[in-house]
Amino acid sequence: MTQEITVHGTVAEGYEPVREEFTAFIATERADYEGQLCAYVHGRRVVDLWAGDGVDGDSLYGVYSSTKGAAHLVVAILVQDGTLELDRKVTYYWPEFAAEGKGALTVRELIAHRAGLVGTDSGFTPAELADDRAMAERLADQRPFWRPGTAFGYHALVIGALTGEVVRRATGRTLQEVYQERVRAPYDLDFFLGLPSAHEPRLRSTLPMLPTAQQRALLDTVPSGPHTLAAIAFNEHAAEPTDLESLLNEPLIRAKGPASVGGVASARGLAGMYAALLSEIDGKAPLLKEDTVAEFGQYHSVGYDLVARAHKSYGLGFQATADTWHTFLGAGAIGHSGAAGSQAFADPRSGVAYGYTRRRFAFPGGAAPENDRLAGAVHRAALAR
Template sequence: MADTGIASAEVHGNCAKGFEPVRAAFAANFMEPGETGASVSVVLNGQTVVDLWAGHADGKRTKPWQRDTLANVWSTTKGMGALVCGMLVERGAFSYDDKVSAYWPEFAAADKGNITIGQMLSHQAGLCGPAVPTTAEEMCNHALMAERLATQAPMWTPGSRSGYHALTVGILAGELVRRVSGRTIGTFFREEVAAPFGIDFFIGLPASEDARVAEMIPATKSNMPDPSTLNISQIAALGNPAPDARVPNERFWRGAELSSANGQGTASAIARVYGALASDGTIDGKRLVKPETIRAMTALQIEGHDEVLAMPARWGAGYILNVGGLYGPNDEAFGHSGWGGSFGMADPKTGLGISYVMNQMGPDLAGDARANAIIAAAYASL
């Protein structure tokens, strides 16, 4: 259905009465700052109230964005990896207070034996980036990176601070899941979340799904700081390997199981997961996780100045806890944002689950203007 207020894109999908502000904000994103293709979804108390898509899945604007178009969501993937870990906690496979080395003995090298799983998932391990020059292809080689990180010395005393593990947390979480469950993190997600709950999201995309994937388009400008101003932790986390907005268009990246950055999914899929986390942990009446598990996943692990992000941060066990209004007005909200503009969030106070997915990347790691507009509109609709 067309939106008479815009000429650059036709908005498709459904929007419940009262949530017109979300539709208007979504449409406005195609005017200024000039979206290419995107989807947005809002779930309220377990029911989808907004499911919209528009634009094109390619930079040349020849391939219309469809309801099932997938896009690389960068660090928004971390919320799905954290969910897998939470499900294993619920099943008694480990606790957040357990030491990583209890399940991964090699990880104890270089004085890392006392790092807990909760600390690892909340970016406190001091392994925010590889100690040796690393390519994107190597980062997608799970066995290689797990071995390297297991022997690597931490960049600070573990537990003394947080420093965003932009890519490496996906290796760490993935190896823990493999050691404990006998399955890769992508396989676990597919078998325990995606398939039984109808969640159109992949950590490790089969080549058979490539035709549905949007082309990721680099931002026209960058907000990355001058390299000469970066500390050692920032260089490791944000520059090794050097960031490349086009790498999601490569098969080696799509096929890897990097739960920190290479998830491919729709806004509807992400919002349905966060909608469950915002309410009673069920999707369509079927239990995903228990309410007490949600509270454990989002219990505060550490807060303060993040060594890598260089801003205040509050971390749960893999989730960003709301700070500075990133996820709306309520302190209870949590989620994860991705480089370039995507995000998924839950607000248990209101029962809201919200997600935005796009292929035209913006310059920010978090706080994208398009995302901010969607979140503000969702709250204005309540």
């Protein structure tokens, strides 16, 4: 059914097909759709669009696992600086991590989701989920769920806590503090790891998924159990099980900005961060050198993900985005999706930096399906220019 939703914002000359694609997509959506789309090419903003009642380009959304892109940009910067070394053992920075047979794991393996440490036997409290240091302390004592380094699985709620503790031990500062100082503040990005209270009025609360009857039937066929790796990874086995769809509606999560899932951003903020990672902006050199981008975008964990129970591809901390959008993205593209539907990435071969947000959870969770057509339209327009 066609919906009367107006697309607002601007596109640069040559990017009119992106607006057309966004408009065509929205015509198929629910009347309560809200979303934003932003893209840069070689450091220049070329797409800045939004749609929905009450939303504008400055609105903020919970971006869930797109937060992991910001977290691992911090790691990449510190590796580039020489503060962190990927092939050192985690215990070089964090001695307590050696408990329960984890002592041989390297930083490289840790951030490639190979630690086998997707959660704890009893789960986390809501307060612990908001506090990366509290989670790290629990995880240091946890026996891994597979032999570290031998397989991989998505460390959905904890990879930022693990990464963050390594950063804190190496620098004396939290990952969130380094991100604010080195990334967010210099570029005035609307992408927060810890949302200041002054920005709360700009926030659009996350709305739950509303699957169709057919989609609900598909969800009901997915096998699950209270103590599977997936349940442990998403804290569904805890005394107070985590409701992922409402997680970013919790003020404590937003305020502390846990580095796995606690980020709050606009599409401008998502795309702007990846543009700064990749390209010169306002006379500032790219945050990462080409060699660093290449190393973090190199495939490190590819194949059967023990948590997702499906084929997945990871670089170092980032998703290997080119494997997801393989019909148009070049090898070495890095980024991360979020559970509610957000997607953000940088493609070094085309110079595209992309960000997308939406308010209502998209089926089936993770990068919303429309990213395929929207990101593809941006990429085609960039190549045509």
